[in-house]
Every structure is written in structure tokens, then in C-alpha cells.
Amino acid sequence: MAGAQRVKLTDVARAAGVHPGTASRALNPSTVSRVSPETARRVLKVAQRLGYVPNTLARGLRTSKSFVVAMLVPDITNALFPPMVRGAEQVLSAAGYTLVLTDTDNDSDTERRQVEQLRARGTDGFIIATARWQDPLLEEIADHGVPAVLVNRNIGSRRLPYVGADERTGIQLVVEHLAGLGHRAIVHLGGPSDTSTGRDRASAFRQAVEGLGLPTGSRLVQVCASYTEAAGAEATTRMLESGQDMTAIVCGNDLIALGALSVLAEKGIRCPEQMSVVGFNNLAMVERLTPPLTTVRLPLHQIGELSARLLLAEIEGGPQNTGAIQSLLGVQLAVRGTTAPPPPT
Amino acid sequence: MAGAQRVKLTDVARAAGVHPGTASRALNPSTVSRVSPETARRVLKVAQRLGYVPNTLARGLRTSKSFVVAMLVPDITNALFPPMVRGAEQVLSAAGYTLVLTDTDNDSDTERRQVEQLRARGTDGFIIATARWQDPLLEEIADHGVPAVLVNRNIGSRRLPYVGADERTGIQLVVEHLAGLGHRAIVHLGGPSDTSTGRDRASAFRQAVEGLGLPTGSRLVQVCASYTEAAGAEATTRMLESGQDMTAIVCGNDLIALGALSVLAEKGIRCPEQMSVVGFNNLAMVERLTPPLTTVRLPLHQIGELSARLLLAEIEGGPQNTGAIQSLLGVQLAVRGTTAPPPPT
DNA sequence: GAGGATACTGCAATCGTTCGCACTTGGGTG
DNA sequence: CACCCAAGTGCGAACGATTGCAGTATCCTC
Structure with missing residues (x-):
């Protein structure tokens, strides 16, 4: 009842008079070229009519891609993070990804557990705002080649891409x-x-x-x-x-x-x-x-956006291209009332 | 490479010298009683040793349960929401669920799109902080029997459970x-x-x-x-x-x-x-x-916690039990410097 | 000692997609 | 006319877990 949608690929295929495999190809932009234009159009129309929505779980199981990106923050109630989260979320959801937010409560055990969980779920990549200067968990992530981008805080080894303020x-x-x-x-x-x-x-x-x-x-x-x-x-x-x-x-x-x-x-x-x-x-x-x-x-929103963009590039382009790019965004001084000339000596 | 974990149920089963089905039962608390204590212990130990982490996607595909809960907020940079998010996240992750945060940017079209997306992903339930007084999307959700709990803002029809402050x-x-x-x-x-x-x-x-x-x-x-x-x-x-x-x-x-x-x-x-x-x-x-x-x-953190608890009850207990419970948590007056006796007339 | 209940465990189907492979067709070439 | 190539499609095996069903010991009871 509460579960997923009911119309599945098989239904679409049957209604369009083709094999499920063919329907799959027709619906997938990157493989649609392998099917005749006429068939593609027909399948697409049927899918539309039936309101077909692909089951992300099944797809993920087969392709080992989940279209999920996780963002780790030490404490979401710290006003520093929400703008970054927001920036990242906007970019990701525009690209069809879902953002999972994880508050590690500044605790590395919690953090490790959460990351395990998320990797089990097939998370495609991580945006990490919880880095410590020397962080075994992040070294592991780098070792395993898991797509990840650091924001706000960097690690000493510089082995992961980083987006921060100058x-x-x-x-x-x-x-x-x-x-x-x-x-x-x-x-x-x-x-x-x-x-x-x-x-x-x-x-x-x-x-x-x-x-x-x-x-x-x-x-x-x-x-x-x-x-x-x-x-x-x-x-x-x-x-x-x-x-x-x-x-x-x-x-x-x-x-x-x-x-x-x-x-x-x-x-x-x-x-x-x-x-x-x-x-x-x-x-x-x-x-x-x-x-x-x-x-x-600090350009917090921009930092969030850029980190998401870099991560997507890494996820989709493979591990090689970005290397461990370090990007610094410009900052501005806001002069207000707590600064004035020093008292006369 | 970037994919999920490598040790799977089959590996554990093989290492423990049992059939995958048996291993599955041994690992699942609710079915462990159907397997001999000795076997259970052995499987558990092997799983531990190999660092087995179940693949949530595969499990979800079979059981049509995703252990994902989504929370909708109008704007995460509004300081009102982070404490609620945090409270909810703590309860959910303790129960093995993952929280997906969605910032709707105060826009109902965005909101509707996001909800579609999330339902396709098999999201188990929703915590909704974006309710408007009359909200067609929420009426639909109530119609479909999707587990959902409102926080902070309620809807006129009172058809969904609500957690807020008094x-x-x-x-x-x-x-x-x-x-x-x-x-x-x-x-x-x-x-x-x-x-x-x-x-x-x-x-x-x-x-x-x-x-x-x-x-x-x-x-x-x-x-x-x-x-x-x-x-x-x-x-x-x-x-x-x-x-x-x-x-x-x-x-x-x-x-x-x-x-x-x-x-x-x-x-x-x-x-x-x-x-x-x-x-x-x-x-x-x-x-x-x-x-x-x-x-x-306002007890924001508590509101988040309670909403998560109610949602879990609804997800796991089925739709009937909670009904559309309306719960109000106590508030406190913080008397500070902007109030004083009125000026003499 | 035979019959049956009970406790474990193995087997195989299933969830909904994707994708490598094989097959059919039609058209072009020598 | 024989041959080959390519385009388009169907087939079925995965992905990794769960679960109803069935089979096999084991033990109890009369």
C-alpha cells in the first residue's frame, strides 16, 4: 500500500508489445540509439500514459549506482553548515540525485558507523564537512577510491579533492x-x-x-x-x-x-x-x-554548489579526472562596529 | 571499485558452511529462532569476522522496504529547522533508518517533484515541515496512506498526525x-x-x-x-x-x-x-x-525526536494505530530585556 | 521398535532492472 | 546468386537478499 509505484517495466513492455529488455533500452537515453526510433517513441508514449516510474532500488541493484549522495556534517545546528547543505542539495537534485544528510554529532565512531551504513546502501559519493587533520576514515575512503569531496575542512594528506574558502x-x-x-x-x-x-x-x-x-x-x-x-x-x-x-x-x-x-x-x-x-x-x-x-x-552556498559539482564529475567521469583538486573561493571582509583605531597610548 | 562492499551473504554462508538461506535467517533477529543456536552463533561470528554488511538495496528490493525516511523543510538555513532535523536524525539512525533531507525552497512545485522522486525510491515515510493550511499534495499523501507525520505546521483537515509545540x-x-x-x-x-x-x-x-x-x-x-x-x-x-x-x-x-x-x-x-x-x-x-x-x-529537538518516533510506529505498526494523533509539546517563556512595565501615562 | 511430531536446514523462486549474447531480417556487395 | 554486415529485438542470466515449501535428522511416546 505504502510501497512503491505499481506499474513496472514489464507492464510497459507488455502494453507496448515489446520485450522488457527492449523497453528498458528505449527508456534509457544512453541506449535508446540501439532501438528503432519508431519503437522508442511508442514505448516512451506508453510509459508516459501508464505513469511508469522506474524502481530505483532494482536499478541500483543491477547497476550498482544509487543516485544518492551523502553529506556529513558535524552539527547541522551550527549555522555554518545549512547554507552549504542547501547549495549542494540544489545542484544534486537538479542532476537527479538525492542528498542524504548525516549529522555525526562530532563523534568519529558515529561517523564511521554512518559511513558503513551509507556505503552498504550503495551511496555514490560523499561530501564531507567533518574532516579532521589526520583522519583514518578518510584515508580509507581515499584508499578505496570512493568518490568524495571535502568541504570547509581539509586533511593533511591532501589526497581528496577539497572545496573551501580562501x-x-x-x-x-x-x-x-x-x-x-x-x-x-x-x-x-x-x-x-x-x-x-x-x-x-x-x-x-x-x-x-x-x-x-x-x-x-x-x-x-x-x-x-x-x-x-x-x-x-x-x-x-x-x-x-x-x-x-x-x-x-x-x-x-x-x-x-x-x-x-x-x-x-x-x-x-x-x-x-x-x-x-x-x-x-x-x-x-x-x-x-x-x-x-x-x-x-564566506561564500558558503557557493562552496556547497561547487563541491556537489566536483563530486558529480568524479562519480560520472570516473576517479581519474579530478585528481585531488584543491579549490579556494573568494572571501569578503565585512567591516562593522567591533573594530576601531587603537586607544591613544 | 567505488561500488558497494564486497563480502556478501553467499560468502558468509560458504565460510560458515551453511546455505545462504540459513545464513540469512541466522543474521536476522526476527528469524534467528528458526535456526539452531549453535549455527546462529557460528554464522554471526563469521559475519563479524568478514565484516559483512547486508546490501540494503537487495534487501529492499525483496522486502519492499527501504529504511529511508525523508524530511521536507522549506529552508534549512532557517534556524528553526536544524534542531528538529537533528532530533529526528538521531532517532532514525538509531533505529537503522537513513534520513534524506529535502529543502523545498518554499516552492510547492519543487516539493511535489521531490516527493515523486522519493516515492519512486521506495521511501518508507515522510516527516513534513512544509505544510500549508490547505495543501493538495498532503491530501494526496493522506489518500494514498503513505506514512507521514507533520511537524511545526499543521494542515486544516487534521488528517495526518502532527507534532508541534503548544x-x-x-x-x-x-x-x-x-x-x-x-x-x-x-x-x-x-x-x-x-x-x-x-x-x-x-x-x-x-x-x-x-x-x-x-x-x-x-x-x-x-x-x-x-x-x-x-x-x-x-x-x-x-x-x-x-x-x-x-x-x-x-x-x-x-x-x-x-x-x-x-x-x-x-x-x-x-x-x-x-x-x-x-x-x-x-x-x-x-x-x-x-x-x-x-x-x-520551543522544544525543537524534542519535536524532531517525537515525530520520528511516531513515524516509525506508523511504518512498522501499519497505518491504523496512530490515527491522526495531534501532539503538542510544552513551551517556556524566556523573559529577557525587551519587556518592561509600560511607560507611565 | 514403529509412528509421528519437532527442529533445522536446503532448495529455488522472487523482487524489477540491466545487459551480454544470439537470432532474425533486410539490404548491399562482389 | 551467394555471402556478409548491420540494425533491431528477444532471451535469460545476473544483482544480493528473503522466504514458502519441502526434505531430513532427531527425539519422544506408546
Whole structure:
């Protein structure tokens, strides 16, 4: 009752007076040339009339192709991911694929289980937003030649195609903006070092500071344990207590920036008058805070779209062509209210 | 290469020295009783050792069950939905089901196409967050007896099971809170009237106002064209221009409240001193606005979980049992900074 | 010790498609 | 006229699991 459709290929074939095999060929664009135009037209018409919808399961069983793509995210309630999911979904569903969303809850065991499940289901490919810097599961995936594209976070080995934002340029823009305002004592609260984003942003930060000839030092960067407000607050406290000279904080992402802002408020340090703060990601609503958060805008939707496109190419074109292409999309600096010239000394 | 797993039931059977049929029975909890305990143990062990994972497609083809559930949301970037998705996903994946997420982009044609696609794929059931008050597609689904559960938004005919928040009580709490602060001139910016939430909240608002003996009137409610900041701003302007006496605004949701707040700021009306504003939904970060938004907290995660549970019951128990159960989960009022006693007259 | 019930297990059909192979036809060529 | 080629179609075996049916031990009972 609730099951699949009732009219099957056999019905169409019988109604059109041909063998099921022939009907199959007539209905399949890539094999329709092997059947006479007249027959093809007839079968197509009958199929239309009967409202034939091919059974994807049966087809998948035979062809070992499922037209299913899975996307792994660590936590869908993190506002970073929905736009990427949406971008990917639009591309995929336009190409006749179905997107399976999997929330791994930031847990690698869950992740592994889910991936097993999905592969058993014949999933054609994976879009993976959960990569850790060294990730045995992803190495296995690369070994097995499973079509997969990484988004947002990369892995150290660079063995899989990656689509992300040009984070280094983003950080560069931030530091230049701050330097342009007159800041010289700029510090960084970095994301976790087992994520590519944490590492890249921190390294880009150091490079930008050096490039501009600003004072450097090992205490310029504090690493946060995770991309959360709590971890940001904790790192801010550490940074303040280290006695490091500072007039501006470049945060690993917006949540970390929120943590920094609350600690500053607590300690009575006013932002932006006494301390400038910059986020990263441009989460929803950060422009409505008081003061509105200066941050870096990432092309999340585009990242989702492009990752889906690359994955489709890999699935349909075979494993060779894309190699492990690394693509970085442009970012924009959104200057708002949390940055201002440093206080006069 | 990219295909499914390689060890199949036949391999397990051969390695265990039994017939595939027997192996199948040994591996399936519901039929394991039909096989000797000793054999069962042996097969299980071999399966474990070889890392056997059943091919879901083949199984589905035979049993006409896919262990796939689809969830339809109008826009995954709307922060209302991710928690529900997450709740549903956790329940489903624990039960061995896979969740397919579909973003309909608020478009009924897209929605219909997606549903066709998914049914062809043998989807076992639907969780639907896109319901409109009168929705032909959903009536069809009800007609065909496809297992489906509505969340967040209901349909007029009440023909499908529904899981939502107890919105009426939420509005009641809001109005009581405002009345308790001394407000008597309370108005409502309602959500679109083609959504159940828009209708319910508006009706609950009227009832609460009357129940408390506050002044009533037809101009107490302005309907917003959509659940967006822009529509909220527009309705606020209309309300102010109508000359209606008012000291507090109860908004259909948080986005509408944001629209209201910006119009008030524009006109120099201070919140909460001169005008109290209340939202609905408790979106992420609204507690960090200045002032933090008073709103109603919905058990979104729970709604997702429960909807998944109900759907599973319907799928596995057959169509009869749940009927069209309507379940409402409790809400909480979050009193923050946008509500205060009315200005002295 | 014979008959029958019971407990396991093997056999083979089946789910709906796809696709390699073989067959038939018609037309072109030497 | 004999031969061959190619186009079009039918045939049936897969894909990997489930399941009704039937067969064979095993054990109990009288």
C-alpha cells in the first residue's frame, strides 16, 4: 500500500508489445540509439500514459549506482553548515540525485558507523564537512577510491579533492584592516589545531603579521580547544593573563569572537574603544549585535554548489579526472562596529 | 571499485558452511529462532569476522522496504529547522533508518517533484515541515496512506498526525507576562494566515487578551505576509500608522520581532522603556542582542525526536494505530530585556 | 521398535532492472 | 546468386537478499 509505484517495466513492455529488455533500452537515453526510433517513441508514449516510474532500488541493484549522495556534517545546528547543505542539495537534485544528510554529532565512531551504513546502501559519493587533520576514515575512503569531496575542512594528506574558502586571504584582509586603523599589537585566538581551518588561519595570521612588519612573538596566538563560545572565552582569559600587549584580537571564528566579547565585557574592557575584535564566518545575526561584529564573509552556498559539482564529475567521469583538486573561493571582509583605531597610548 | 562492499551473504554462508538461506535467517533477529543456536552463533561470528554488511538495496528490493525516511523543510538555513532535523536524525539512525533531507525552497512545485522522486525510491515515510493550511499534495499523501507525520505546521483537515509545540499556551504565557507588568494595550503581529502557526498564534492571542479582560478590537492584529524581518517591519509600520493604542507588541516569531525592533529604533521609540516586544521561537543568538529578546522557547529537538518516533510506529505498526494523533509539546517563556512595565501615562 | 511430531536446514523462486549474447531480417556487395 | 554486415529485438542470466515449501535428522511416546 505504502510501497512503491505499481506499474513496472514489464507492464510497459507488455502494453507496448515489446520485450522488457527492449523497453528498458528505449527508456534509457544512453541506449535508446540501439532501438528503432519508431519503437522508442511508442514505448516512451506508453510509459508516459501508464505513469511508469522506474524502481530505483532494482536499478541500483543491477547497476550498482544509487543516485544518492551523502553529506556529513558535524552539527547541522551550527549555522555554518545549512547554507552549504542547501547549495549542494540544489545542484544534486537538479542532476537527479538525492542528498542524504548525516549529522555525526562530532563523534568519529558515529561517523564511521554512518559511513558503513551509507556505503552498504550503495551511496555514490560523499561530501564531507567533518574532516579532521589526520583522519583514518578518510584515508580509507581515499584508499578505496570512493568518490568524495571535502568541504570547509581539509586533511593533511591532501589526497581528496577539497572545496573551501580562501581563508588565508581572509585573515590577510583582517590584519591589513587592523593595521590600517593603526593597530600594531594584534593577537589571534586560533581554532583547534586538529582542524585545517584552525591551522591555516593561525599560519596565515603569523604570515600577515610578519609581512606587515608588526611585532611578532610566540605568545601572539592562543589555541582554542574547540570552535565554541566557551573555548573562546577561556582562551581570551588566558591571553589577557599572559600579559601580552594587545589592542586587537583576530578570532578563529565568530563563536570564539562571542566568547572574547563576553570576557571583555566582564572585565570592563570596552569594544571597540579599547580593544578591537574580529570574527570569521559571518554567522546569521552577528551584524545585529551591539556593536555589530566585524567579520569575514564566506561564500558558503557557493562552496556547497561547487563541491556537489566536483563530486558529480568524479562519480560520472570516473576517479581519474579530478585528481585531488584543491579549490579556494573568494572571501569578503565585512567591516562593522567591533573594530576601531587603537586607544591613544 | 567505488561500488558497494564486497563480502556478501553467499560468502558468509560458504565460510560458515551453511546455505545462504540459513545464513540469512541466522543474521536476522526476527528469524534467528528458526535456526539452531549453535549455527546462529557460528554464522554471526563469521559475519563479524568478514565484516559483512547486508546490501540494503537487495534487501529492499525483496522486502519492499527501504529504511529511508525523508524530511521536507522549506529552508534549512532557517534556524528553526536544524534542531528538529537533528532530533529526528538521531532517532532514525538509531533505529537503522537513513534520513534524506529535502529543502523545498518554499516552492510547492519543487516539493511535489521531490516527493515523486522519493516515492519512486521506495521511501518508507515522510516527516513534513512544509505544510500549508490547505495543501493538495498532503491530501494526496493522506489518500494514498503513505506514512507521514507533520511537524511545526499543521494542515486544516487534521488528517495526518502532527507534532508541534503548544503554541497557544506559549502565547498565553506571553500575554500574561505583559499583563503582569501592567500592560493593557497589547497588539499582535501575526504570521501568514496560510500557515497553521500564524492562525493558531493569532487566535490564541485574541483569546488571551479577552480572557484577561483587556481592551479588544479588530485592529489589535496585523498579519505579516511572511515570517521574515522585512514583513515584520512592514507590519509594524502599518500598525503604528493605524493609530492603535499600544505599549507592547507580541510578534508571530523572532524574525518578525527583529523587523519590529528595527522600525522602532528608526522612529526613535525606545525598547523596552516605551514599547515592549516579544518574539517566538528563541532563535540562536537573540539572547545576545541589545537588549536581549524576550521570546518563547520551543522544544525543537524534542519535536524532531517525537515525530520520528511516531513515524516509525506508523511504518512498522501499519497505518491504523496512530490515527491522526495531534501532539503538542510544552513551551517556556524566556523573559529577557525587551519587556518592561509600560511607560507611565 | 514403529509412528509421528519437532527442529533445522536446503532448495529455488522472487523482487524489477540491466545487459551480454544470439537470432532474425533486410539490404548491399562482389 | 551467394555471402556478409548491420540494425533491431528477444532471451535469460545476473544483482544480493528473503522466504514458502519441502526434505531430513532427531527425539519422544506408546
